[in-house]
Amino acid sequence: MLGMTGALTALEPALATPVNNQHFVSSQPEPHDWQQVWQILALTGYVHMVYGTYMGQYGGMHTVAAWNIPVPRALQKISNHWGYSPFNPAFRSGLIQFERADHLLRRRGISRGRVTPEVLQALDAPIPSNPFPFQWVEVDKTAHPEHLKIWQVPAAPQGKAQGHWIYQTVVNTGVMHSTPDGSWPIYQRLAKTTMTGKFPIAVSLHAYHLLPAAERGIYHGYHVRWQHYIAPNVHFVNYFYDGRAIHFYPRKGYGWPQSAGCVEEPYNHARQVYALLHYGDIVSVLGHYQKKPVKNAYAETLKQTIIHDMAVSKST
Numbered sequence: 001m002l003g004m005t006g007a008l009t010a011l012e013p014a015l016a017t018p019v020n021n022q023h024f025v026s027s028q029p030e031p032h033d034w035q036q037v038w039q040i041l042a043l044t045g046y047v048h049m050v051y052g053t054y055m056g057q058y059g060g061m062h063t064v065a066a067w068n069i070p071v072p073r074a075l076q077k078i079s080n081h082w083g084y085s086p087f088n089p090a091f092r093s094g095l096i097q098f099e100r101a102d103h104l105l106r107r108r109g110i111s112r113g114r115v116t117p118e119v120l121q122a123l124d125a126p127i128p129s130n131p132f133p134f135q136w137v138e139v140d141k142t143a144h145p146e147h148l149k150i151w152q153v154p155a156a157p158q159g160k161a162q163g164h165w166i167y168q169t170v171v172n173t174g175v176m177h178s179t180p181d182g183s184w185p186i187y188q189r190l191a192k193t194t195m196t197g198k199f200p201i202a203v204s205l206h207a208y209h210l211l212p213a214a215e216r217g218i219y220h221g222y223h224v225r226w227q228h229y230i231a232p233n234v235h236f237v238n239y240f241y242d243g244r245a246i247h248f249y250p251r252k253g254y255g256w257p258q259s260a261g262c263v264e265e266p267y268n269h270a271r272q273v274y275a276l277l278h279y280g281d282i283v284s285v286l287g288h289y290q291k292k293p294v295k296n297a298y299a300e301t302l303k304q305t306i307i308h309d310m311a312v313s314k315s316t
Contacts, residue, residue, distance in 0.1 A: 034086035034115045037095070040123055045130040045155070046094035046101075051084045065090075069153045070163040075136055078183060078284060086115060089282050093185040095119065096280035101128045110188045111279065130155065134163075135281040137246070139263050141179070142286060145170045145255025148246070148263060150276060167276055169269035170254045173285070174244075176200055176220045178261035181287040184241040185280045195231045197243075199260045200224040229260075235267070236274035240283040246273065 041047040049067045065079035082088045092113025099105050102122045134153040140146060148171045153163040173179035178200070200219045208216050208223040217224055237247040246263040248270030258264065263285075265273060 033120060034091070037115050037119065037123065038091050040127070041091070041094040041098060044127050046098050047091055048094075048134055048153075049079065049090050069134055069161045071136065071153075072138070072151055072163075074138060074286065075151070075284065078286075082183065089183040089185055089284075093280040093282050096185050096187065097130060097132050097278070098122075098127075100279050101131055108188070108190065112187060113185055113280070132278045132280065134161075135276070135278065137240075137277070137281060137283040139171065139173065139179070139246075139283065139285045141173050141181075141257075146173055146257075147171060147255075148265070148273070150273070152276075167273060169265055169273065171246075172249075172251060172254050172256065172258040172264040174259045174261040175257045176202070176222050176224070178220070179244060179257075179259070179263060179285055180241075181285050182241065183282055183284040185282055186238050186240050186277060187279070188237075188239040189274070189277070189279060190237040190239075191274070192233055192235050193237050195234050197229060197260060198226040199229055201227055236265075236270040238274065238277050238281075238283075246270075246277075246283065 038047060038050075042050055048069045049065050051063055052066055053061055053063050055061055063080060063083070065076065065082065067076070067079070071079075079090065082090070086092075095113040095115070096111045099111050099119065104118055104122060105111055133155055136151040138149045138151065140149070148169050149165055150167040151163055152166045153161050155161075200217070200222065201224055202222045203211070203216075203225050205223055207225070211225055215226055217226060231249075235248045237245045239245040244261045244263070246265065248267050249259065249262070249264040250267070251258060251264065254264070254266055
């Protein structure tokens with residue numbers, strides 16, 4: 001399943017819309033705003049990583065993400081490529097959790113993790129400590145059965161945090177690559193909602209040309225017929241990207257692509273996952289092209305140096 005408003009195009013319309021969602025519009029921050037906010041959130045426990053660069057053997061510049069908490073190899077690898085920008089998933093995650101901790105949003109509100117005037121004003125006041133543990137959700141499409149795992153690092157004094165996997169379940173992802181690879185923070189959570197949208201069904205070229213223009217399209221290289229649906233009472237919903245969510249949906253089996261883009265779970269697992277997750281938790285969808293990370297001694301040394309500098313800055 002898939003939910004939430006999205007931009008429509010001629011070939012790839014948004015697949016679903018939750019009935020009770022609102023469109024969110026925010027102005028772009030000035031460059032100095034988000035950089036300053038990143039620094040503040042990193043020193044107050046909301047953002048757990050910064051970036052460093054080094055020159056490789058043949059003169060190329062490389063970037064390494066320096067986490068001040070233990071993270072799995074897969075997260076270390078992909079975060080090296082997120083880049084230093086206001087769209088970085090770890091930065092947006094910290095912003096969302098700050099908004100929640102400082103009560104800048106109502107309980108069921110939608111957060112995009114953007115620097116707003118309200119955020120800047122709140123950062124001028126005393127900053128509450130981050131009440132949320134660090135949690136990373138890995139959705140793995142590399143093999144069947146597809147599965148979801150949650151990595152957690154409980155709040156602990158600097159240098160004493162321990163990370164571990166706390167949950168795992170089999171899941172379904174989207175047909176025709178409709179659950180894209182990438183990383184995003186959870187921006188809205190609903191115990192129950194209604195989703196409506198269009199499900200892509202692959203058809204032959206001959207059948208495609210026989211369909212009315214409004215009922216056909218090209219989706220990720222496939223000729224498809226759009227099948228409209230309304231799904232009421234979708235439970236345990238965690239939206240993370242463009243209407244895609246982790247949630248319960250009844251199926252005869254789980255472990256392979258079946259949805260219109262969402263990550264579907266069995267009921268009991270969905271209920272437990274919903275109880276574990278928080279606003280701002282990072283969701284990473286990993287596809288078949290992901291490769292095992294290669295260790296780089298210099299990058300590891302640089303990462304440890306940056307972590308040490310962050311700890312010194314925080315203590316002073």
